[in-house]
Amino acid sequence: MVVAKNGLKRVVIEPVTRVEGHGKVTILLDEKNKVQQARLHIVEFRGFERFVQGRPFWEVPVLVQRLCGICPVSHHLAAAKAMDRIVGGENLTPTAEKMRRLMHYGQTLQSHALHFFHLCSPDLLFGFDADVAIRNVIGVIAKFPDLAVQGVMLRKYGQELIKATAGKKIHGTGAIPGGINKNLSIEERDGFLKDLDQMVEWGRGALKVAKDYTVEHLELAKEFAAFPSSHLSLIREDGAMDLYDGGIRAITADGEKIFDHVAPEKYNDYIAEEVRSWSYMKFPFIKSLGPEEGWYRVGPLARVNTCDFIDTPEAEAARKEFMAVTDNKPNNLSLAYHWARMIELLHSIEKIKDLLHDPDLQGTDLVVKGERRGEAVGLLEAPRGTLFHHYKVDENDQVTMANLIVSTTNNNEPMNRAVDSIARKYIDGKEITEGLLNHVEVGIRAYDPCLSCATHALGQMPLVVELVDCEGNVIDRRSK
Amino acid sequence: MGDRPRKVLLIGYGNPGRLDDGLGPALAAEVEQLDLPGVTVDSDYQLTVEDAAAIAQHDAVIFADAAVSGPEPFYFERIEPKPALSFSSHSVEPTAVLALAEELFGSSSPGYCLGIRGYEFNEYDERLSERARVNLAAAVKFIISVFRTGNFDKVAAEHQSWHRRPAGEPGARAACTASSGDA
Numbered sequence: 001m002v003v004a005k006n007g008l009k010r011v012v013i014e015p016v017t018r019v020e021g022h023g024k025v026t027i028l029l030d031e032k033n034k035v036q037q038a039r040l041h042i043v044e045f046r047g048f049e050r051f052v053q054g055r056p057f058w059e060v061p062v063l064v065q066r067l068c069g070i071c072p073v074s075h076h077l078a079a080a081k082a083m084d085r086i087v088g089g090e091n092l093t094p095t096a097e098k099m100r101r102l103m104h105y106g107q108t109l110q111s112h113a114l115h116f117f118h119l120c121s122p123d124l125l126f127g128f129d130a131d132v133a134i135r136n137v138i139g140v141i142a143k144f145p146d147l148a149v150q151g152v153m154l155r156k157y158g159q160e161l162i163k164a165t166a167g168k169k170i171h172g173t174g175a176i177p178g179g180i181n182k183n184l185s186i187e188e189r190d191g192f193l194k195d196l197d198q199m200v201e202w203g204r205g206a207l208k209v210a211k212d213y214t215v216e217h218l219e220l221a222k223e224f225a226a227f228p229s230s231h232l233s234l235i236r237e238d239g240a241m242d243l244y245d246g247g248i249r250a251i252t253a254d255g256e257k258i259f260d261h262v263a264p265e266k267y268n269d270y271i272a273e274e275v276r277s278w279s280y281m282k283f284p285f286i287k288s289l290g291p292e293e294g295w296y297r298v299g300p301l302a303r304v305n306t307c308d309f310i311d312t313p314e315a316e317a318a319r320k321e322f323m324a325v326t327d328n329k330p331n332n333l334s335l336a337y338h339w340a341r342m343i344e345l346l347h348s349i350e351k352i353k354d355l356l357h358d359p360d361l362q363g364t365d366l367v368v369k370g371e372r373r374g375e376a377v378g379l380l381e382a383p384r385g386t387l388f389h390h391y392k393v394d395e396n397d398q399v400t401m402a403n404l405i406v407s408t409t410n411n412n413e414p415m416n417r418a419v420d421s422i423a424r425k426y427i428d429g430k431e432i433t434e435g436l437l438n439h440v441e442v443g444i445r446a447y448d449p450c451l452s453c454a455t456h457a458l459g460q461m462p463l464v465v466e467l468v469d470c471e472g473n474v475i476d477r478r479s480k
Numbered sequence: 481m482g483d484r485p486r487k488v489l490l491i492g493y494g495n496p497g498r499l500d501d502g503l504g505p506a507l508a509a510e511v512e513q514l515d516l517p518g519v520t521v522d523s524d525y526q527l528t529v530e531d532a533a534a535i536a537q538h539d540a541v542i543f544a545d546a547a548v549s550g551p552e553p554f555y556f557e558r559i560e561p562k563p564a565l566s567f568s569s570h571s572v573e574p575t576a577v578l579a580l581a582e583e584l585f586g587s588s589s590p591g592y593c594l595g596i597r598g599y600e601f602n603e604y605d606e607r608l609s610e611r612a613r614v615n616l617a618a619a620v621k622f623i624i625s626v627f628r629t630g631n632f633d634k635v636a637a638e639h640q641s642w643h644r645r646p647a648g649e650p651g652a653r654a655a656c657t658a659s660s661g662d663a
Contacts, residue, residue, distance in 0.1 A: 066497035156530035169524045
């Protein structure tokens with residue numbers, strides 16, 4: 001911690017741990033340790049959009065997987081959806097669409113499992129300010145070994161689904177413009193069916209842990225980074241949650257629709273991005289509300305809030321319980337992300353079950369094409385939230401423009417609000433301790449950010465917290 | 481480990497889109513083509529927690545990764561399980577995966593690191609540098625001989641002696657200690 005002549009101090013948390021990415025938090029304090037300002041900064045930037053310029057469009061679904069080792073499948077599918085429109089093949093064959101959906105639900109399952117069981121569970125199981133020596137994944141393994149094994153095995157199941165549908169783990173080639181390049185064999189299907197009931201059971205168990213935690217700590221959740229916001233996600237035509245496709249719906253903190261069923265290619269008419277000097281991550285907002293009021297949440301919490309229903313029975317029953325907590329109004333509690341995420345985990349398993357029993361997965365009609373276009377947008381609900389891919393392609397089939405708004409970028413403002421809210425509530429006027437600073441990290445972790453993706457960077461991404469004086473001098477720094 | 485392990489898992493990891501960082505997957509691809517009996521080959525952008533389950537189903541595991549520094553053309557050494565306090569999908573170290581395999585699945589499979597020296601990492605391109613290709617060829621030849629002779633520990637000890645590097649010497653292992661690039 002550094003104290004400047006004017007008495008203001010800055011605390012730095014760097015890196016923020018147990019998140020996917022590299023960022024830092026700075027907390028500005030006055031001489032009485034009163035919080036003046038707290039921000040989440042993204043500290044690494046390499047432009048990826050420029051990299052894909054000049055490349056043939058059919059390479060893009062494979063190329064974009066280099067964006068992120070966490071959710072390459074989400075980028076693969078979002079790019080493929082855009083390229084479907086480039087080749088006029090957006091009306092996929094049943095086999096192609098169902099294979100892609102199977103890949104996507106596998107991705108959601110493995111991503112949510114890793115986050116819940118291995119990144120955030122130490123905070124929930126031991127407490128935010130428990131001894132750091134036990135508040136970690138080793139502590140979870142020691143005290144809750146079954147839970148730790150379930151996390152690994154759920155993730156493994158999802159990864160194997162990805163391998164079976166994308167073809168391979170590195171640079172998967174499953175989704176191609178206008179379709180898919182393989183179906184699912186009977187042998188592959190039977191292999192997955194064999195373990196499915198176990199996955200359902202573990203999914204139910206994980207949902208119960210998340211629900212019980214939230215209900216038992218509801219008073220805490222109502223005070224911990226809880227603030228009203230708009231919510232945004234894709235939505236199916238009939239209002240059902242749809243993680244793979246649909247129109248864009250945005251609602252207010254009270255549940256009023258701001259816009260609904262907006263076609264993905266029209267996103268630019270409704271969403272804009274603001275640049276701020278202190279972060280490489282942009283700040284998207286709803287144009288009609290402006291940058292001050294137009295920020296919104298995405299991801300599991302937003303999706304459960306925006307949808308009218310979930311089309312799988314157990315997840316729908318869980319959604320109803322979830323919504324009942326806030327009298328069927330949108331839930332604006334950051335800590336409720338965990339419960340919503342586990343509803344989606346169980347929903348993904350239910351969808352996988354439906355798909356595995358669908359004979360269309362063994363179909364052989366894999367690709368369609370139609371009228372060529374020069375510009376296209378592909379949207380997807382990635383595990384962390386809505387993912388936007390926008391491309392222009394010239395007559396030589398080369399990409400001339402790419403714009404990506406990744407899930408975590410959409411949550412930039414809410415994560416910053418969470419950091420500021422937690423700092424003011426828990427750190428203000430107190431002596432700084434690791435446990436107090438972990439509260440800030442807990443708030444960020446609830447959003448499951450992938451900070452590398454958010455700046456389109458390639459590399460490791462730990463997080464840092466800094467305490468700084470008003471002249472910019474760093475007075476304390478936490479780096480784990 | 482004196483006898484040849486019956487079932488060996490080879491995991492080549494790294495990002496082929498970052499030049500020489502693709503050395504691990506490149507080695508995995510070459511070895512997979514040989515279809516060696518008792519050898520399971522896997523490759524990925526980085527190690528993941530579920531690799532622990534796969535390790536537990538084998539008698540030994542070899543992690544093949546690009547090395548940003550250290551001996552040329554490669555090094556080969558035994559590594560020990562070391563629990564990690566935190567995981568992310570971007571950075572799970574081989575020692576931590578070994579520890580997970582031990583703690584969650586009761587595995588006692590020994591782990592080895594094959595660090596292949598690379599030189600170019602900071603561009604977006606899917607190719608290996610000329611010098612890295614030479615090192616890769618040497619590493620493939622070496623690993624085939626390791627599988628044939630079977631005494632992994634002896635080979636690791638000899639190799640370490642050859643490079644005259646004490647085990648665990650700081651800076652000696654550039655690979656197998658951190659995620660060397662991700663997607």
